[in-house]
Amino acid sequence: MDTSGDLRVSDAEREPVIQRLQDAYAEGRLDEDEFDMRVQLAITARTRRDLGAVTQDLVPAPARLVAWDGGSPTGGPPTGEDRMLAAAAHAVAVPTLFVGPLVLMLLSGKRSEYVRRQAAEAVNFQLTLLLVTIVTLGIGGVVYAVAWVLAAVAAVFALTGQTFRYPWILRLVK
Structure with missing residues (x-):
C-alpha cells in the first residue's frame, strides 16, 4: 500500500x-x-x-522549470564552471555595477540556467542600489559598502552551488 x-x-x-x-x-x-x-x-x-x-x-x-533547486536545466547540479561563472557574476558587480553581471547573463546564461539566474539576481541587486542612490540624490551611495559584503557572500554561495537571493530588492530582470 x-x-x-x-x-x-x-x-x-x-x-x-x-x-x-x-x-x-x-x-x-x-x-x-x-x-x-x-x-x-x-x-x-x-x-x-x-x-x-x-x-x-x-x-x-519542461525540465528547466523542474530544476527549481538551482541545478542545471537537465535537473543535475551545476558544474564547476557554472559555479565559477555564477560567483564571478556577483563579484564583478562590485567594480562594474550592473554591467558585468548583465554581460555574463547574456553570454553564459544561454548555456546554463544556474548562471543566468545568479547573474540576473546580481543585476537586480545592482539596479536596486542604483535607483536608491538616484532617488536619495546620492546619499544612498553609502549602501554600496554593504553591497560589497553581500556580493562576497553571494559569490561564496554560488561557488558552493547554492542559490542566493538578495533581500529587499526589485526583481526587474528575470
Whole structure:
C-alpha cells in the first residue's frame, strides 16, 4: 500500500507547484479565478496527494522549470564552471555595477540556467542600489559598502552551488 500521498508537505514542496501554476497562467492554460483558487489550494495543501491534485490536469513542466533547486536545466547540479561563472557574476558587480553581471547573463546564461539566474539576481541587486542612490540624490551611495559584503557572500554561495537571493530588492530582470 502506497502511503507517500499521505505524507505532509513543506513550503519547499509547495514552491515548485506554485511556480508551475504561474507558468500555466502565463501560458493561458488557467484564467485568473482558477489561478487564484489553485494557488490558495497549493498554499493550504497538507499532504502530497492534496498538492498533486492542484496541477494534475496541467501539461508537465519542461525540465528547466523542474530544476527549481538551482541545478542545471537537465535537473543535475551545476558544474564547476557554472559555479565559477555564477560567483564571478556577483563579484564583478562590485567594480562594474550592473554591467558585468548583465554581460555574463547574456553570454553564459544561454548555456546554463544556474548562471543566468545568479547573474540576473546580481543585476537586480545592482539596479536596486542604483535607483536608491538616484532617488536619495546620492546619499544612498553609502549602501554600496554593504553591497560589497553581500556580493562576497553571494559569490561564496554560488561557488558552493547554492542559490542566493538578495533581500529587499526589485526583481526587474528575470
